[in-house]
Amino acid sequence: MSDRTTETFWSALRAETPARVGLHRVGDGVGTRHVLEAAEAHAFARDAVHGHLDVPALAAELDSLGLGPALHVPSKALDRATYLTRPDLGRMPGELPPLRADRADLCVVLADGLSAEAVHRHAVPVLRELLPLLDAGTTVAPPVVATQARVALGDHVGAVLRAALVLVLVGERPGLSSSDSLGAYLTWAPAPGVQDSARNCVSNIRPPHGLDHASAARTLARLIGGARRLGATGVRLKDTGELTAPPEPR
Amino acid sequence: MRYTQSVRGHGYTFEGLVDLLAKASPARSGDVLAGCGAASAVERAAARWALADVPLTTFLSEPVVPPEDDDVTRLIWDRQDSTAFAPLAHLTVGGLREWLLSTAVLPDAAHVLAAVAPGLTPEMVAAVSKLMGNKDLVSVAAATSVVTSFRSTIGLPGRMATRLQPNHPADDPRAIATTVLDGLLLGSGDAVIGINPASDDPATVATLLHLLDEIRQRYEIPTQSCVLTHVTTTIDLIERGHPVDLPFQSIAGTQRANEAFGVTLSMLAEADQAARSLERGTVGQNVMYFETGQGAALSSDTHRGTDGRPVDQQTLEARAYAVARAFDPLLVNTVVGFIGPEYLFDGKQITRAGLEDHFCGKLLGVPMGVDVCYTNHAEADQNDMDDLLILLTAAGCSFVIAVPGADDVMLGYQSTSFHDALDARRLLGKRPAPEFEAWLERMELLGPDGRLRAIDPGASALGRLREIAP
Structure with a gap:
């Protein structure tokens, strides 16, 4: 048997699964190429976890959506090491800038979560697709950019704004094959202490390998419409095939 | 009871057993998050001195979690065997x-340790682990023997099994079959072929159960299959006649934490009885499969004990093994590094926790395996997994998890690979489960030297395995 026979067998199968199957075996280890590929993938994931959100650049992009000037809300976690070990601090805003309680139908929070890269790549494109799909007359508050932030920080922002719904777009925990996956969490009547089971989530927004921006926006628009009719989010809201249990980071 | 300890003229006070256990625990982020860890290295040293002097009998009168509020404590105390405990009853934690x-070096160590296991409570075992170095944990665990069986026998001396974990983000049967093929060709799957489904839809779970069962039957593989979904879903699937070998459930160390997982002890008993009634095992009838992990209770805010104090995550983890052993499971594993850096910050903490979990489980008589793993937001990498895998193989770990290239493409974390398991077995002279080893020989996958042969998959009978997938 030759290595080439085995490689021919596996190369056809590899097209059907993202799993690292049929790796070239050397002794009881794997070939150098695989070791370097895996290390490279881990390096991308690590850099995504430790990357910083470029708040001015994101705010400038958000300006083009016409929702008003973006506001920056840092969490109580002052740095990444604190963020990673103290989820409680990442769920709470530090100093809140002056936010107007204008009782909008929807407020949007862009949170770095565990991948700032995901927010930079996908958050504004999702919003650009989403805004035209909202029911006529839906009011949207000026966007908030939150740093060292977890999903529940949006509950505090939504509560101060007295918004009916908060949509948090957050960088998901990077996997070895996905360092830029965005999650979207929708919460009705946001207030500190909301349970995760009271949210709806669209995860794995990550074209071209995951959900594309337009599909994510259509699902979110359906969820937002459904939430407003039902007056709730969470397990009761099930009008789409895109609902999943909330993954990390919470 | 209040504990006091003086270290070089400075006095330290610990408010009861819960506080003492937490402060004596080796440093980890989860105990800091819970607010129960030692405030300084010297306070930890003082707590360890004080803990060493606590008589073991104290653990039978001072509850860590009050029994009136918690069915796990009641289970522990009701099942504690005073006859088995008698040889240890005079000891302190340090004496244990x-x-x-001393026992670990005796020729009949496995027998002696198995005989005292029913007398030990998880709190005693957690306490003594806090006084033990990593090498102590390896040495004593290696001297224990916990043997269970279904179609293969797990935990025999000189053996280490693997769970072949062929997860796929969309539960695609052909892709899953491809990974099963890869794993079998690399000698993996003797503990179980177990899928974490992406969906908890019962129809999807049923499809995967049939897929694994047909693969097993077609090739007459002496192993068991499992689709890891909630125990209530599995009970329903058993009632509908689907081929369930092992009911699975995540469990934890307090009643409230188990409730947060949506389970009660009676549900676990029902699943155990339902699966046993099918009599699908050939060499044994251990049927339950449990997963655990330090930090599970804290993550659901169900980690408080006596006087409302937070209980340290390692002590609560050991209590989960008392839940497991009540059901004579086939397999139990801690998913040690999966939970994230807020509970176990880095490779050092993950390694320590993996060794503690394995030691505590084995000493309590649980068939303990470990998912040697980490997430990308922990300060760890594959080298830490190499280290822990070698340590656990030396410690006589019953089984480890194996995924292609150590990369679980569904759960988004890294574990150990099929190749890693081969390497660890060879390095430390471990063999697969005997029934599975004989099957590998029949399939001409195992050479006369006991090494796994590299064969042409296309020419092998296994090469057509994927045709079973719908």
Whole structure:
């Protein structure tokens, strides 16, 4: 048997699964190429976890959506090491800038979560697709950019704004094959202490390998419409095939 | 009871057993998050001195979690066997450490340790682990023997099994079959072929159960299959006649934490009885499969004990093994590094926790395996997994998890690979489960030297395995 026979067998199968199957075996280890590929993938994931959100650049992009000037809300976690070990601090805003309680139908929070890269790549494109799909007359508050932030920080922002719904777009925990996956969490009547089971989530927004921006926006628009009719989010809201249990980071 | 300890003229006070256990625990982020860890290294040293002097009998009168509020404590106390405990009843925690290390070198260590296991409570075992170094944990665990069986026998001396974990983000049967093929060709799957489904839809779970069962039957593989979904879903699937070998459930160390997982002890008993009634095992009838992990209770805010104090995550983890052993499971594993850096910050903490979990489980008589793993937001990498895998193989770990290239493409974390398991077995002279080893020989996958042969998959009978997938 030759290595080439085995490689021919596996190369056809590899097209059907993202799993690292049929790796070239050397002794009881794997070939150098695989070791370097895996290390490279881990390096991308690590850099995504430790990357910083470029708040001015994101705010400038958000300006083009016409929702008003973006506001920056840092969490109580002052740095990444604190963020990673103290989820409680990442769920709470530090100093809140002056936010107007204008009782909008929807407020949007862009949170770095565990991948700032995901927010930079996908958050504004999702919003650009989403805004035209909202029911006529839906009011949207000026966007908030939150740093060292977890999903529940949006509950505090939504509560101060007295918004009916908060949509948090957050960088998901990077996997070895996905360092830029965005999650979207929708919460009705946001207030500190909301349970995760009271949210709806669209995860794995990550074209071209995951959900594309337009599909994510259509699902979110359906969820937002459904939430407003039902007056709730969470397990009761099930009008789409895109609902999943909330993954990390919470 | 209040504990006091003086270290070089400075006095330290610990408010009861819960506080003492937490402060004596080796440093980890989860105990800091819970607010129960030692405030300084010297406070930790003082707590360890004080803990060493606590008589083991104290653990039978001072509850860590009050029994009136918690069915796990009641289970522990009701099942504690005073006859088995008698040889240890005079010891302190520090004395137990010395007894364990002295016993571990005896020729009949496995027998002696198995005989005292029903007398030990998880709190005693957690306490003594806090006084033991990593090498102590390896040495004593290696001297234990916990043997269980279904179609293969797990935990025999000189053996280490693997769970072949062929997860796929969309539960695609052909892709899953491809990974099963890869794993079998690399000698993996003797503990179980177990899928974490992406969906908890019962129809999807049923499809995967049939897929694994047909693969097993077609090739007459002496192993068991499992689709890891909630135990209530599995009970329903058994009632509908689907081929369930092992009911699975995540469990934890307090009643409230188990409730947060949506389970009660009676549900676990029902699943155990339902699966046993099918009599699908050939060499044994251990049917339950449990997963655990330090930090599970804290993550659901169900980690408080006596006087409302937070209980340290390692002690609560050991209590989960008392839940497991009540059901004579086939397999139990801690998913040690999966939970994230807020509970176990880095490779050092993950390694320590993996060794503690394995030691505590084995000493309590649980068939303990470990998912040697980490997430990308922990300060760890594959080298830490190499280290822990070698340590656990030396410690006689019953089984480890194996995924292609160590990369779980569904759960988004890294574990150990099929190749890693081969390497660890060879390095430390471990063999697969005997029934599975004989099957590998029949399939001409195992050479006369006991090494796994590299064969042409296309020419092998297994090469057509994927045709079973719908």
